[in-house]
Structures are given as structure tokens and as C-alpha cells.
Amino acid sequence: MHAFNLQPKKLSLAEHLADMAVDALIDEADLSPKPALVDRRGNGAHTDLHLGLMHASALSLWPAFKEMAEAALECGEIGLPLREALGRIGREGEAAMLTTTDGVNTHRGAIWALGLLVAATALEPESNVASAVTLRAARLALLNDRYAPQPLSHGAQVAQRYGVRGAREEAQLAFPAVTGLGLPQLKRSRAAGAGEQNARLDALLAIMTTLADTCVLYRAGEPGLQAMQQGARAVLDAGGSASLGGRRQLHALDQQLIALNASPGGAADLLAACLFLDRIERGDGLFPGVC
Ligand SMILES: CC(C)(COP(=O)(O)OP(=O)(O)OC[C@H]1O[C@@H](n2cnc3c(N)ncnc32)[C@H](O[C@H]2O[C@H](COP(=O)(O)OP(=O)(O)OP(=O)(O)O)[C@@H](O)[C@H]2O)[C@@H]1O)[C@@H](O)C(=O)NCCC(=O)NCCS
Numbered sequence: 001m002h003a004f005n006l007q008p009k010k011l012s013l014a015e016h017l018a019d020m021a022v023d024a025l026i027d028e029a030d031l032s033p034k035p036a037l038v039d040r041r042g043n044g045a046h047t048d049l050h051l052g053l054m055h056a057s058a059l060s061l062w063p064a065f066k067e068m069a070e071a072a073l074e075c076g077e078i079g080l081p082l083r084e085a086l087g088r089i090g091r092e093g094e095a096a097m098l099t100t101t102d103g104v105n106t107h108r109g110a111i112w113a114l115g116l117l118v119a120a121t122a123l124e125p126e127s128n129v130a131s132a133v134t135l136r137a138a139r140l141a142l143l144n145d146r147y148a149p150q151p152l153s154h155g156a157q158v159a160q161r162y163g164v165r166g167a168r169e170e171a172q173l174a175f176p177a178v179t180g181l182g183l184p185q186l187k188r189s190r191a192a193g194a195g196e197q198n199a200r201l202d203a204l205l206a207i208m209t210t211l212a213d214t215c216v217l218y219r220a221g222e223p224g225l226q227a228m229q230q231g232a233r234a235v236l237d238a239g240g241s242a243s244l245g246g247r248r249q250l251h252a253l254d255q256q257l258i259a260l261n262a263s264p265g266g267a268a269d270l271l272a273a274c275l276f277l278d279r280i281e282r283g284d285g286l287f288p289g290v291c
Pocket residue numbers: 086087088089090091104105106107108109110111112113115116145148153154155156165166167168170211212213214215218219263265266267269270
């Protein structure tokens with residue numbers, strides 16, 4: 001008989017989904033070199049963020065993601081009770097994040113996107129194709145949470161000023177930047193032989209080519225958004241991040257966005273959503289060992 005039990009603990013579905021959401025956030029944070037974002041090299045365009053803080057923030061969200069999955073399992077269907085439970089848990093998750101980061105907004109958009117996707121997966125784990133999961137998430141996002149405060153957030157200010165779609169609409173439309181751009185690019189770059197890190201960078205860039213990132217608009221206006229979209233397109237047109245030409249364009253984009261103080265935090269959140277959905281689609285350990 002062994003002194004230690006070496007059998008891995010069986011995870012509940014909710015725990016497993018929370019693990020996958022946190023893993024996606026940590027993989028996003030670690031991915032380097034991302035233009036103007038926090039990564040292994042440094043803080044990008046941020047003075048108040050660093051990699052350790054992004055990791056701590058991601059880990060602080062595990063209980064919220066688990067609770068969101070549990071709420072979905074308990075409710076069992078898309079409806080106002082589940083939407084309002086997710087809103088409450090999301091707000092508590094935001095509070096936990098802000099306590100961990102001493103008030104710095106690290107993952108507000110990610111709580112929203114991944115929270116909806118975790119709940120949508122838990123509702124029907126066998127229906128794990130990205131288009132089906134995002135459709136369920138959209139149906140949840142379309143419901144009106146009566147208890148949601150209506151602060152004049154950065155996203156709301158920018159939406160008023162420029163008439164763009166922000167994080168709410170991205171979810172309500174079933175995450176077109178993820179299913180139409182990020183995920184297909186991730187798969188194309190892998191198929192073309194790019195290494196995993198470069199395939200993920202290409203997926204981020206594909207999202208950046210068209211996203212109305214309200215973080216960029218708030219910090220750097222329309223010139224910042226144009227620089228982000230055109231610069232990301234230039235990297236992909238030059239052969240992507242695995243090619244020498246693409247790498248040069250990526251370096252130029254990083255410099256340009258930092259000079260403009262334009263950090264694509266919304267695109268980073270959607271890359272995390274993309275990595276989460278990729279794992280869900282592949283069923284990475286989702287069913288065996290899960291109780
Ligand atoms: C519905 C909400 C998403 C609120 O949305 P709204 O647009 O009103 O609010 P914002 O506070 O602006 O947050 C939106 C965050 O979403 C990310 N984002 C931006 N553009 C997009 C986009 N086009 N599509 C998808 N996602 C997008 C972005 O988050 C990232 O950036 C944050 C860091 O931003 P940064 O500007 O650097 O930092 P700040 O401190 O805010 O400003 P600076 O002073 O530094 O310039 C970081 O958090 C990333 O995650 C936007 O910030 C939703 O949040 C909501 O209603 N929540 C309530 C609770 C709830 O219902 N939860 C549901 C649980 S499922």
C-alpha cells in the first residue's frame with residue numbers, strides 16, 4: 001500500500017470548466033509577443049498591469065466560473081433565472097478580481113465572455129461545437145438582467161461617441177470575432193505548420209483586424225483603432241507571426257500601439273474565449289474522469 005494516494009482527484013464538470021476558463025486566461029496572458037498587451041516580455045501600453053497580476057487575477061476568478069457552471073447545471077435551461085444568477089456571480093467575480101488586483105481592471109470583459117461560454121457549455125456539454133456553444137451564450141446575453149447596474153462604463157461612453165458595438169453586442173451576436181475570425185485562423189495557422197504560439201498570435205491578430213475594441217477607442221480614438229486593425233492585417237498579409245516578414249510587421253505594430261497608448265484588451269479577452277472554445281471543441285479531458 002502506498003503512503004500517498006496518487007490517483008488524480010475526479011473533478012466535477014463545473015470544476016473542470018472553471019479550470020479550462022482559468023487556463024485560457026493564463027495562456028492568453030503568457031502568449032508573447034502580443035502587441036501593446038501584457039505578456040512575458042513586459043507591460044505593453046500599461047502602467048498598472050503586469051504578468052503576475054494577470055495570473056493572480058485569472059486564478060481569483062476560478063470560484064466565479066465554477067459557480068456559473070453550477071448555476072447552469074442547476075437551472076438546466078436558458079432563461080431569466082440563469083441570466084440573473086450569472087449577472088450576480090459575474091459582479092461578485094469582478095469584486096474578487098478588484099480585491100486581488102487592488103482595484104485594477106484586469107479581466108472585466110473576460111468575466112463576461114468566458115462566464116457566458118462556461119455556462120453555455122455546462123448547459124449541454126455534448127453539444128460542444130463552437131457555433132452551438134456561442135449560440136447558447138448569445139441567447140443568454142440577449143436576456144435583460146434586471147439587477148445589472150447601468151454605469152457609464154468606458155465601453156458605453158465609446159459606444160455613444162462612435163456608434164460601435166462593444167462587448168455586450170459581441171456576445172449577443174454569438175461572438176463573430178471568435179467564431180468567424182479567431183478560431184478559423186488558429187486552425188489555418190496550425191494546418192500551415194505554424195507552432196502553437198504563432199498560431200495563437202495569428203488568431204489574436206485575426207480578431208484585431210476588425211474588432212471595435214472599446215479599450216483602444218477609449219484610450220486612442222479612431223486613429224488608434226485604425227492602427228490596430230490595419231497593423232494586424234499587415235502582419236497576416238506578410239505571412240503571419242511565424243514568418244520573418246510578419247514578425248517585422250508585428251514588431252512595428254507593437255511599437256505603434258504603445259506610442260498611441262492603445263491596448264487591445266478586448267481582443268485579448270476574445271483570444272481567451274477562442275482558446276477556451278478550441279479546448280471545448282477538442283473535448284480536452286472534458287468527459288473522462290469528470291463526475
Ligand atoms: C456587458 C459588460 C461586458 C459591460 O460592457 P461595457 O462595454 O458597458 O463595459 P466596459 O466596462 O467597458 O467593459 C467591457 C470590457 O470588454 C472588453 N472589450 C472591449 N471591447 C470589446 C469588444 N468589442 N468585444 C468584446 N470585448 C470587448 C474589455 O475588457 C478588457 O479590457 C479591460 C482593460 O481595459 P483598459 O481600458 O485597459 O482598463 P480600464 O481600467 O478599464 O481603463 P484605462 O483607464 O486603463 O484606459 C480588461 O478588463 C479586459 O478584460 C472591456 O473593458 C459586462 O462587463 C457586464 O455587464 N458586467 C456586469 C456583470 C455581468 O452581468 N456579468 C455577466 C457574467 S456572465
